[in-house]
Structures are given as structure tokens and as C-alpha cells.
Amino acid sequence: AQSVTQLDSQVPVFEEAPVELRCNYSSSVSVYLFWYVQYPNQGLQLLLKYLSGSTLVKGINGFEAEFNKSQTSFHLRKPSVHISDTAEYFCAVSVFSGGYNKLIFGAGTRLAVHP
Amino acid sequence: EAEVAQSPRYKITEKSQAVAFWCDPISGHATLYWYRQILGQGPELLVQFQDESVVDDSQLPKDRFSAERLKGVDSTLKIQPAELGDSAMYLCASSFSTAHSGNTIYFGEGSWLTVV
Numbered sequence: 661a662q663s664v665t666q667l668d669s670q671v672p673v674f675e676e677a678p679v680e681l682r683c684n685y686s687s688s689v690s691v692y693l694f695w696y697v698q699y700p701n702q703g704l705q706l707l708l709k710y711l712s713g714s715t716l717v718k719g720i721n722g723f724e725a726e727f728n729k730s731q732t733s734f735h736l737r738k739p740s741v742h743i744s745d746t747a748e749y750f751c752a753v754s755v756f757s758g759g760y761n762k763l764i765f766g767a768g769t770r771l772a773v774h775p
Numbered sequence: 776e777a778e779v780a781q782s783p784r785y786k787i788t789e790k791s792q793a794v795a796f797w798c799d800p801i802s803g804h805a806t807l808y809w810y811r812q813i814l815g816q817g818p819e820l821l822v823q824f825q826d827e828s829v830v831d832d833s834q835l836p837k838d839r840f841s842a843e844r845l846k847g848v849d850s851t852l853k854i855q856p857a858e859l860g861d862s863a864m865y866l867c868a869s870s871f872s873t874a875h876s877g878n879t880i881y882f883g884e885g886s887w888l889t890v891v
Contacts, residue, residue: 758830762823765819
């Protein structure tokens with residue numbers, strides 16, 4: 661069964677510092693990977709997704725992620741964070757079964773940006 | 776920009792009462808999902824519709840939860856009777872099609888349920 665593990669439940673960082681949020685997946689087939697962001701009391705917003713092609717994927721708000729098949733990882737990075745990046749970040753894998761697809765989410769990483 | 780609409784945003788209900796949530800997906804989206812997100816956890820799929828048909832309800836507690844999408848557009852998720860453990864955010868989402876796993880799934884703002 662496909663699953664997603666987010667290795668850090670919380671990541672504190674100072675404003676303008678770089679950050680990496682780690683995500684590992686398990687899958688026996690080709691995968692499609694996603695990162696979503698959730699601001700307090702809101703729904704999920706897509707940051708970026710990997711379908712195929714270049715392993716470095718650029719998303720909104722200056723975030724990027726790198727797909728590493730050998731390490732089964734899809735880590736999210738940003739070179740310089742802002743206070744407004746404080747949120748919960750979810751890594752997800754798309755599962756295609758029985759003719760339909762759905763997202764399987766990790767437990768989330770809370771990014772706290774401090775001044 | 777088109778959005779997935781959900782209501783109510785917040786609901787407080789007593790244990791053993793009935794509660795319902797409504798969702799209107801993005802126009803033209805054939806696939807609709809209901810996810811449950813317990814505080815501090817990632818969203819978990821409860822039920823998935825393709826048009827008006829349920830295609831996955833394997834994680835839906837069918838003794839107390841029901842979902843319908845009668846005309847293949849908007850959807851209602853009902854809980855009866857509500858239990859304390861049902862306190863969570865209920866997220867509705869939609870996508871154009873499930874024919875390709877790379878299709879983006881768009882989420883609504885969510886409905887917070889507190890059972891007291």
C-alpha cells in the first residue's frame with residue numbers, strides 16, 4: 661500500500677532563513693506527488709506537484725521540491741522564509757486504484773517562522 | 776477564481792444529535808471527495824463520488840455517516856448520531872476527472888465540527 665511519511669511534526673525557523681520540510685513515500689508503482697499548505701482555519705491549497713519530467717519542481721510562494729526516486733523522497737524547500745509562511749504543510753501521494761484516483765496524505769509538518 | 780464552497784464553516788452539536796454538511800464543487804468537476812481531518816493529523820478520505828455514484832467509501836463509518844450527491848453536482852455529508860470522536864474538520868474537494876492521477880484536487884475551506 662502507498663503511504664507518506666513526514667519526518668518532522670514541527671519545524672521552527674527564523675525569518676529569512678532557508679527551510680526544508682522532509683517527505684518520504686512508499687510505492688511500488690509510478691507516483692504522483694503533491695505538497696499542500698494549510699493556513700489556520702482554512703482548507704488546503706496546492707503548492708506544487710510532481711507528475712513526470714524534471715525532478716526539481718517549482719511552486720507558488722517561492723517553494724520548490726525535488727523528487728528523488730532512489731531515496732523515495734520529495735522534500736520541500738524555500739531559500740528564505742517569511743512570517744507569512746507559518747502554516748501546516750502536507751505531503752501527499754496520488755493513488756490510482758479501480759479506475760479512480762485519490763490523495764493519501766502525510767501527518768503534516770507545522771512550520772513556525774519567528775522574527 | 777472558482778472555489779469549492781462549503782457550509783457551515785463551524786458547527787457545535789450535542790452528542791447523539793444529527794448534523795449535516797453541504798458542499799458545492801467547482802463547476803464542471805465530476806469528482807467530489809469528502810475528507811476528515813482530526814486536529815494534528817493529515818486529511819483522511821471518507822467518501823469519493825464520480826458524478827452521482829460512490830466509487831470509494833471504504834473508510835466511511837456507515838453505521839452513522841451517510842453521503843449523497845443526487846444530481847452529480849452538490850453533495851451532503853450527514854452524521855447521525857454524532858459522537859464525541861467525530862469532532863474534526865470536514866473537507867470537501869473536487870477535481871475535473873479521476874482519469875489521471877495527476878489531476879489537481881481543489882479543497883474547500885472546511886467545516887469545523889465540535890461535538891459536546
